[in-house]
Amino acid sequence: MLGTVALLDEAGADALTFRALAARLGGGVGSIYWYVGSKDELVGRAADHVLGEVSAATTLPDDADPVDNVRALAMAVYEAIARRRWLGAYLMQDFGFQPNSMALYDRIGQQLQRLPLTTRQRFHAVSAVIGYVVGVSAELDHGPAAIEEMADDEREAFLERLRTTWRAVDPATHPFLAEVTEEFEQHRDEDLFAAGLDLLLAGLRQQASAAE
Amino acid sequence: MLGTVALLDEAGADALTFRALAARLGGGVGSIYWYVGSKDELVGRAADHVLGEVSAATTLPDDADPVDNVRALAMAVYEAIARRRWLGAYLMQDFGFQPNSMALYDRIGQQLQRLPLTTRQRFHAVSAVIGYVVGVSAELDHGPAAIEEMADDEREAFLERLRTTWRAVDPATHPFLAEVTEEFEQHRDEDLFAAGLDLLLAGLRQQASAAE
DNA sequence: TCTATCATCGAACCGCGTTCGATAACCGAA
DNA sequence: TTCGGTTATCGAACGCGGTTCGATGATAGA
Incomplete structure (x- = not known):
């Protein structure tokens, strides 16, 4: 589910909080951390x-x-x-x-x-x-x-x-x-x-x- | 007391939190806000x-x-x-x-x-x-x-x-x-x-x- | 059927910038 | 001397955001 990347990319873009991102994905906040170690890494990958x-x-x-x-x-x-x-x-x-x-x-x-x-x-x-x-x-x-x-x-x-x-x-x-x-x-x-x-x-x- | 600027500049430099800065100045956290409207403005002035x-x-x-x-x-x-x-x-x-x-x-x-x-x-x-x-x-x-x-x-x-x-x-x-x-x-x-x-x-x- | 890895969840923690109301300290005016 | 108002200070409390954690469910190979 690294479609997270594309999502953050297209949808809300930046100024996007983890909680908002989790909500948009219909998932929990903590779930994101299974795929990625930190927010920096997440946005870095997206970039x-x-x-x-x-x-x-x-x-x-x-x-x-x-x-x-x-x-x-x-x-x-x-x-x-x-x-x-x-x-x-x-x-x-x-x-x-x-x-x-x-x-x-x-x-x-x-x-x-x-x-x-x-x-x-x-x-x-x-x-x-x-x-x-x-x-x-x-x-x-x-x-x-x-x-x-x-x-x-x-x-x-x-x-x-x-x-x-x-x-x-x-x-x-x-x-x-x-x-x-x-x-x-x-x-x-x-x-x-x-x-x-x-x-x-x-x-x-x-x-x-x-x-x- | 815009010596704050020089202080943040020389002493702790960056990664400096408002509370730490206030402590170093021997003042309260809120006091800083009388001189400056936000942290961005503070560091901007220092810069x-x-x-x-x-x-x-x-x-x-x-x-x-x-x-x-x-x-x-x-x-x-x-x-x-x-x-x-x-x-x-x-x-x-x-x-x-x-x-x-x-x-x-x-x-x-x-x-x-x-x-x-x-x-x-x-x-x-x-x-x-x-x-x-x-x-x-x-x-x-x-x-x-x-x-x-x-x-x-x-x-x-x-x-x-x-x-x-x-x-x-x-x-x-x-x-x-x-x-x-x-x-x-x-x-x-x-x-x-x-x-x-x-x-x-x-x-x-x-x-x-x-x-x- | 059991067990171990995969995957998910959200409550709770923590540090941060910021707000706010209280409170002095000072000073010119009455 | 007293009073009102500006100047200056303080720190508790708020809200937000990233991160941690332990619990819980799925999934699959033995």
Whole structure:
């Protein structure tokens, strides 16, 4: 009955208590502990499960540019985390310890094996990409990113407070904040993520081409 | 008495319960709530406080390369989070909402204002750097990074289990993992972080030079 | 039919953040 | 001096959530 995973995944998603989960399954609280040792392990498994799905749903053409393929994978993972915010926190915890996350690690690495890099450079690059993707995506889970879950008036109050804070900064002491205020108010998180990812990948491309 | 901040900061650090904190201060549990509305706010303030110290302790020469200066700031923040792991999680929550984190954001941005970039490019770059730094650093807090806190035998058992897991991967299905196993076992987290940061900054340099 | 493993259950435990009402200590005003 | 109100402190009690535990039923091989 590790359908628990799929259930927690699709149904109530996160913020799900053990008691609620047990009730939904029509089972007892203690039963869950026969299948899993702790809540962390449960959610960790669930996280790895959806990660497997994401990876499986992304096809990487052999004749495509390796870095483009890496980008495709990274964006897919980002979107998955953006859709299910709870993923981020748990991927941070144990990326590299669960089967599907290791598989994904390897899959990105395989793409880089087609580039003229040293083993160390590949190791660093893959770690950087995964660190960036997971880390930045996880930030969505906290702070302002929980905006969608707010009630309308609550959200409006929050945004208003945010705007007030930003407008209150002194252009003399914080010239850069003043410059990008407008950008900040209009930005889409996904574009931000993609732009940073492209910077990272540009650095990687440069490293690869430097070695011919 | 916001010396609470410094106390939680230096003394017990994280994993600190309200009751323990109150006891250490020789005060009552409820007293804390007169100064602060919630635990999140308390730790958030503490986080922003040390971030301010980190920024203040880092001098950026006006005649130095802007990107080098950004790198120096990023490394300083990384080291601070590496030293006090609890920082990462809280910086993720409210970076950009507290004074010192906003100031740091601006400070990085000011460096980029010396480069020939569009406002949007600067906005993306600063966000990417901060996202990378905070996100990747925060990953230290979870998972294997808590190694130092383990008892000796516990740590040894953990490392052994980790090695076993990695050695068990099939080179045929996971060729990349097989290639980097050795690198992984020898790596230092700080080098990993720096390597990824340098890739990101290389991409940024390229973007700047492309615009002359 | 007996027995041992598998599987389930939910009451109870425990630690946590948080709330609350009581209570001083201080201070300007009458 | 006295009084009302703000400032500041306290800790018992609440509610919630993960986890433990012993009991109990199912299932199957001997």
